Amino acid sequence: MPASRPSFRHRPSRPLLGGACLGLGLLSSALLLLWTARPASAAELLVIQLEDLEIPVRLDQLEAWSRREPSLPPWDGARASGETPLPASATGPGPAHSLVSGTDSHAITTADQGPSASGFPIAGDARLTGESGTLNPDTAQTGSDLEVWLNLLEPQSRRGVARLLQAPLLREQSFGSQLLDSWAGGQMLAEVGELLTTPEGRSTAPELQSTLRRLLRERREVTTLALLRSLPVSQVRLRLDSLLDLAEQWRRQIRQQSNALAALQTLALPKRNARALLPAETQLSPRRVELTVAHRSEPLPVDLWPGQGPEASRLPWLLVLPGLGGNADQLGWFAGALAQRGWSVAVPQHPGSDGRALRDALDGRTPPPGAATLATRLRDVAAVLAARRDGRLPLSGDGMVLVGHSLGGLTALLAAGVEPEPGLARRCSQAIERLPIGNPSRLLQCELVTTGLPQALPRPADLRGLVLFNGFGSLLWPDGATASLPVPVLMVGGSLDLVTPPLQEQLQLFLPAGDPRSRLVLVEGGSHFSPVRLAERQEAVLQLGREWVGVDPATVQTLLLGLGSEFLHSLKLPVLLPAQVRLQQGVRAYVLDPAAARRWRRRLKS
Structure with a gap:
């Protein structure tokens, strides 16, 4: 044998x-x-x-x-x-x-x-x-x-x-x-x-x-x-x-987000078709100014979009902050469309963490931009706010709103005076014991342990609200980032976002919401890059496949423009944005007030 x-x-x-x-x-x-x-x-x-x-x-x-x-x-x-x-x-x-x-x-x-x-x-x-x-x-x-x-x-x-x-x-x-x-x-x-x-x-x-x-x-x-x-x-x-x-981490994250979407669909929210709204396009062009700032050897580029119409002086002005590796013009669709509707907007370029910095890193001229740029970004914000106060940035408006995408959203929270909770190093030692491929934003958050976590800025006295697209910071604020804010927050995420996953990032940051006017939005089929627009003439910094871009970005951006403008109007008028399912040319977004967001989280836990 x-x-x-x-x-x-x-x-x-x-x-x-x-x-x-x-x-x-x-x-x-x-x-x-x-x-x-x-x-x-x-x-x-x-x-x-x-x-x-x-x-x-x-x-x-x-x-x-x-x-x-x-x-x-x-x-x-x-x-x-x-x-x-x-x-x-x-x-x-x-x-x-x-x-x-x-x-x-x-x-x-x-x-x-x-x-x-x-x-x-x-x-x-x-x-x-x-x-x-x-x-x-x-x-x-x-x-x-x-x-x-x-x-x-x-x-x-x-x-x-x-x-x-x-x-x-x-x-x-x-x-x-x-x-x-x-x-x-x-x-x-x-x-x-x-x-x-x-x-x-x-x-x-x-x-x-x-x-x-x-x-x-x-x-x-x-x-x-x-x-x-x-x-x-x-x-x-x-x-x-x-x-x-x-690989199971990745699969588990995808299953979790799929289950979360299914749980959202059981909330029985009223459905509402989007109002007839012009696409998120504009015929306006920004005026770029070079702002002299003490912390930079070169002037800070800022795109200005003056608000159109007689309402501009009565509406708050917006400071819009691009994400890491992003340029001012990538959020120009949002800034220009809002300016056309009366809001004045400023969008800084953030040299050192913009598209050029990413290209320089790919060419080997500089290190890849990361968490170390956050402190400089905050100084940029402080400089823009100071320039607007002393008249060097001629933008009309009554009060101001901070808007940010991804790292720009994290910057906006710190610029709004939200201090991170103690214990980041301890939380990071657990969070990145294995490579967090299900939530890559945690790498950036934990890099702050090494580079140093910058202090939050004093909250602007005229702050009226925040709009955060694909924001993150769950390790900085494990108990939520909005409870201490005396102003409403519009927090937007996408069901296909595998960079800043909505359950671990946007939902965790949103609750407990401090203002009843705050809203959490989940775009079904939206991705981390849905709010970003790359001009066809641009050489894209990232060549993204369809699975990363999500459903048609132009339709998502039109939807976000409608929700964003309604939220901004709600800062001065009665609530115009109730909890609902918003439909826009086949794209679906779930709009949750704080009570609906709590119901969603309870269903997820059960």
Whole structure:
């Protein structure tokens, strides 16, 4: 009787083999996470580790596979017809090119039976060592074909893996060095080091750091495969268990937001179609002024949009703050449309954390802008407020409103005098114990522990309200940010926002609301970038896919303009914005007053 070996059959209910197949399918996801770290030196073997299964992959043959455009396997037609596909190595004799130390390919076998009923192959020889099912790279000389595993992916995904392996991760030495030196880059590098370990299980973060720096000095481009093959270890282990844990964070966040939307739909809010409203377009153009400020060596650019009509002097003026890496003109649609309706608006550019700063970082001229720019942004706000008071900014208005997108929203809260709660370092030690891929804004919040948290400004005496698009700050204000504000807040989020997720950020900041006129809005299908408009002539700083942009941004912006103007009118008139479901050309937004927001949170907890 042959030596005892683990018996493997493809059973959907069996978690190990099912997980292994999924794990190999997620190889592309694992490699995608490596973009933040690019290493160098002499690795020959990548061991994919999932539960008790280890699959050795020769990097030179993985590279050879990636250099060929993967062709459709002969069983793709069967897949399309609904039949169960069998890899060629399981349906007929003959050698097959092997990516795992070996020359022939065959299916997994049991101790006494022939090929498994499913015909699913496993990388390496069927000779497994130990009871755990660990593949021995030294004995896997006649193993089956990893190419067959990769061919289990859909053709588009398979081509994506090949492109990912060969595509340049970095083309600029200077940007790579700046990224490595940044706080956020260090956090991501440490996480990747925990996923890619040495045979002894030690993090490869130090090797990733040194190897990447060397590669960036030696070549113009660094690819994923170059990174893996250049590590100064003979073998690298990819911990798919940990990778799947990270992926589960992402899936859990998506499920949570989907469930939250379903709970919102049970609140039985009255439906209201949007009034006939001109699209969020304007024929106006801003006047740019260069404001001399003490804290900058160069003048501060500010776009001014004077309010049109006789109401301008009686309405509050707005100070609109772009997000990190954003420009004044990206929120010009909002500023111009409101100016056309009577509100005067000022939009500062924030050099050092605007679009040019992000482009300079990508070109390697400066470090990536981050939390360290928050203090300068607050000084910009103070300078604009002072200039408006002493007449250097000729904007009419009775009182003022702070408006911000993303980091601009965080800046607005601090500019409104909302002091962060003590204990940020302690909260961050828990929040970023693992990379917070379900809420990336927490990286920026926790960077403030290192850079220093700036003090809030004194609350402007004429402050009338705040409008926050995709705002965040849950770690700064774990008990809510609006309770201490004596003015109403319009807090807007999107159901598809995976940068500042609405439950953890906007809902948590909104409650307990201090003013009954405050409103929380969730746009169904809205994303983190819905309020941002990039002109077609612009070279977009971020090339975003549809899944990141969300539903039609122009329609969402028209909806937000309507809700925003009604909220602004409510600052002086009776409440014009009751709790409701607002419909705008097929886009749906849930408008919650404080009582409805509390009901929503109770349903989420139950």
